[in-house]
Amino acid sequence: xxxxxxxxxxxxxxxxxxxxxxxxxxxxxxxxxxxxxxxxxxxxxxxxxxxxxxxxxxxxxxxxxxxxxxxxxxxxxxxxxxxxxxxxxxxxxxxxxxxxxxxxxxxxxxxxxxxxxxxxxxxxxxxxxxxxxxxxxxxxxxxxxxxxxxxxxxxxxxxxxxxxxxxxxxxxxxxxxxxxxxxxxxxxxxxxxxxxxxxxxxxxxxxxxxxxxxxxxxx
Amino acid sequence: xxxxxxxxxxxxxxxxxxxxxxxxxxxxxxxxxxxxxxxxxxxxxxxxxxxxxxxxxxxxxxxxxxxxxxxxxxxxxxxxxxxxxxxxxxxxxxxxxxxxxxxxxxxxxxxxxxxxxxxxxxxxxxxxxxxxxxxxxxxxxxxxxxxxxxxxxxxxxxxxxxxxxxxxxxxxxxxxxxxxxxxxxxxxxxxxxxxxxxxxxxxxxxxxxxxxxxxxxxx
Numbered sequence: 452x453x454x455x456x457x458x459x460x461x462x463x464x465x466x467x468x469x470x471x472x473x474x475x476x477x478x479x480x481x482x483x484x485x486x487x488x489x490x491x492x493x494x495x496x497x498x499x500x501x502x503x504x505x506x507x508x509x510x511x512x513x514x515x516x517x518x519x520x521x522x523x524x525x526x527x528x529x530x531x532x533x534x535x536x537x538x539x540x541x542x543x544x545x546x547x548x549x550x551x552x553x554x555x556x557x558x559x560x561x562x563x564x565x566x567x568x569x570x571x572x573x574x575x576x577x578x579x580x581x582x583x584x585x586x587x588x589x590x591x592x593x594x595x596x597x598x599x600x601x602x603x604x605x606x607x608x609x610x611x612x613x614x615x616x617x618x619x620x621x622x623x624x625x626x627x628x629x630x631x632x633x634x635x636x637x638x639x640x641x642x643x644x645x646x647x648x649x650x651x652x653x654x655x656x657x658x659x660x661x662x663x664x665x666x667x668x669x670x
Numbered sequence: 671x672x673x674x675x676x677x678x679x680x681x682x683x684x685x686x687x688x689x690x691x692x693x694x695x696x697x698x699x700x701x702x703x704x705x706x707x708x709x710x711x712x713x714x715x716x717x718x719x720x721x722x723x724x725x726x727x728x729x730x731x732x733x734x735x736x737x738x739x740x741x742x743x744x745x746x747x748x749x750x751x752x753x754x755x756x757x758x759x760x761x762x763x764x765x766x767x768x769x770x771x772x773x774x775x776x777x778x779x780x781x782x783x784x785x786x787x788x789x790x791x792x793x794x795x796x797x798x799x800x801x802x803x804x805x806x807x808x809x810x811x812x813x814x815x816x817x818x819x820x821x822x823x824x825x826x827x828x829x830x831x832x833x834x835x836x837x838x839x840x841x842x843x844x845x846x847x848x849x850x851x852x853x854x855x856x857x858x859x860x861x862x863x864x865x866x867x868x869x870x871x872x873x874x875x876x877x878x879x880x881x882x883x884x885x886x887x888x889x
């Protein structure tokens with residue numbers, strides 16, 4: 452899958468090389484069956500990405516490089532949020548409450564408690580979330596209708612850039628050896644791949660292998 | 671003071687007419703003595719304004735007009751935040767922790783618990799914070815050095831616009847009579863004027879009448 456995408460879309464080779472597993476084709480099929488949930492959850496993800504960036508700014512105000520990057524990243528995610536909401540309105544997708552997927556919480560429970568371990572872990576998580584988002588936009592874009600496909604292909608480059616920025620910050624604030632950092636990345640790589648590939652009864656933008664029951668779609 | 675400013679700066683007449691009291695000249699004198707605290711607290715205020723906008727978006731996702739406005743407002747506040755941080759760096763103002771003023775907490779404790787009263791109260795508070803910010807930028811701008819004065823005069827128009835947007839949303843989501851809304855605005859007008867004019871041992875962007883003791887500046 453990585454090879455298939457790498458020639459088509461900028462930024463995707465780096466992203467797929469970073470991830471521990473490709474998105475299961477079954478997730479893609481499910482996404483095409485649930486375009487409303489996909490858009491609704493995508494809007495939530497953009498808003499949460501902005502909110503996470505702000506929480507890092509509040510928590511680490513003296514980390515100047517992080518502060519500027521997160522501020523610009525939050526502004527970009529908010530612009531994407533507005534674009535998703537506009538698309539939702541155009542398509543008649545009504546806003547409604549949607550529970551979060553297990554994904555971000557599943558990654559965050561691995562964050563170490565002391566500094567600078569905590570910040571490094573959170574930045575690694577940021578890198579994986581952005582990388583996975585880019586990878587899913589890449590597999591979805593060619594299968595969606597023209598309007599949504601174009602939109603997702605456009606977002607992909609931004610997410611791939613955010614992935615690199617998060618990873619660069621993790622390298623910047625990491626205090627130990629390179630091997631130690633690699634080890635942390637590997638730990639998150641495996642956890643993230645499992646969250647995206649293991650059976651998951653709930654369909655969301657970052658959910659795992661769909662195991663829906665007819666008429667019993669978890670909302 | 672309103673008359674003095676109204677001819678000089680766009681958006682200020684509406685703002686001063688809305689506020690229950692002008693900023694005490696003693697606050698302005700104190701601000702000129704504490705440019706570092708002013709910048710540091712100003713940066714915090716911009717970030718908090720963005721964060722408050724996001725929290726409203728999370729809380730009222732179906733209020734489409736609010737959601738779009740808050741998203742754009744948050745983006746603008748973040749851009750201001752970046753500009754204040756850049757000015758701080760240029761001027762050698764080191765980032766350091768600063769406790770919040772009594773101002774926002776003092777207003778928020780008046781927020782009613784049930785909807786739509788709660789949202790209307792929060793939007794009225796937003797309007798007052800933006801109005802007061804614009805008013806203080808207006809009184810400060812002519813007394814600061816050229817660089818900071820130009821910057822604050824530039825922010826003023828944005829804050830005055832945000833004030834109008836918050837007020838417009840309060841009108842939009844208010845369910846009762848116009849008189850009832852006016853009554854709530856009057857309640858916040860008095861509370862806000864007191865917070866900005868009553869003795870306040872701590873100097874901040876939104877603090878009250880300075881009552882500093884020599885060598886005992888509350889940080």
